[in-house]
Amino acid sequence: MLGLAAAVGTAAATPSLLTAAPAGATHRPWCEEYTSLGGGLHPVHVLRVGAPAARQVLVLVAGQFGAAGSLRMLARELAGRLPGTQVWAVDRRETNLADLSGLRGNDPDRAADRYLAGRYRSVSAASAPYVAGWGLATALTDLRRVVRAARAGGRRVVLGGHSWGATTALAYAAWDFAGRPGYRDLTGLVLIDGGVHDAFAGEGDVYRVTPEQARAGLADIAAGTVFDPSLTMGRTETYAILQLLAGRYAVAAPDAPSTLAGRLPAPLRPPGPVSNAGLLRSEYVDAPLVPDLSVNPAYTSIATVARTLAAARPGAFEWYWPQRLTLDLSAADPFARTATTDLLGLRLCHPTAIDVPLYSFQTGLTHGTANAAARWVVAHSRISSASYDGDDAMTHLDALWADRNPMLRTLVPFLRRLEP
Structure with a gap:
């Protein structure tokens, strides 16, 4: 189970960019700003998109291995249609670990020569042992900083996420923050192709972490498995770097023969010569690494994939990705207090008390289990208003990257109803 999404260009670390709003936008001014919310040595960053004067903020969390840039296209589409809503896409603290110093300028050859030769700062368990403790409690503490900032001035906050980001949003709602339930900070929940209680069962992912398995997982982390190895291709960060490079080549010269293709690891290498755009088509349409990492060209163009991947900050x-976060999110899936959650210190104390409106959208990835799981949450809580939608022809990434996104037909009205 992996979750990701869209981006265009690279924004500077903190300045505000007042730009033209996307087609369909109904208001001005249009603000797009990537900024830090503080946090000492490990700050949290957010990409803010839309009208600064909006009285409602939709905070979005990406899924496994996904970062704020993956949510940029969806944020623009939503903010452009909702004058009263600004969208904040969250970058978790681990994004600070990436060495982006070799990505200045627009020369993909120069960047490729540097990164593929390993001439950058690579982070490991030895150099960053503190990441061993970056689990769900850390992620939610950071997310609460974002939510509190979004609530400043009396604004309403809707919390949502994609894939395991949806799981994170529900965990926040159920979490006990020193006696205060997380859902009291919120006026709504948005689940995009993810959630809890077997939301991913339709793609074959069922999470039942026993206390014994949790202890074994903690032991592995203590022994050095600090980062999730799911996408490791030589180094933990190799896959993300290769996608960024592939995006930059396809933006710079989509029809030129790909020089990157022959330098890829075998699982990503196309069967024959391809163009730069053709390499992305091979990876995301013809032969995706896993179903989560694919697009349906009827919804998402290769040009959009290229622009999404080419961005560096936010990427x-x-x-x-911390292995402890993988362990904790897997253990949180039953969405109840268990012996395993107690062992891991997961304060999921209030799932049955959640009482804010909920929206759930599913793609063909989960074959119906994402919405079924959302209905279970509603049935086992105090939620009295819920909306469900889906499109089985869409992929997991289409829900975020689509040039033509059917989800907007129902998500926009849901959010509009919540606006003050």
């Missing part, structure tokens, strides 16, 4: 992918 589409996290380079380093």
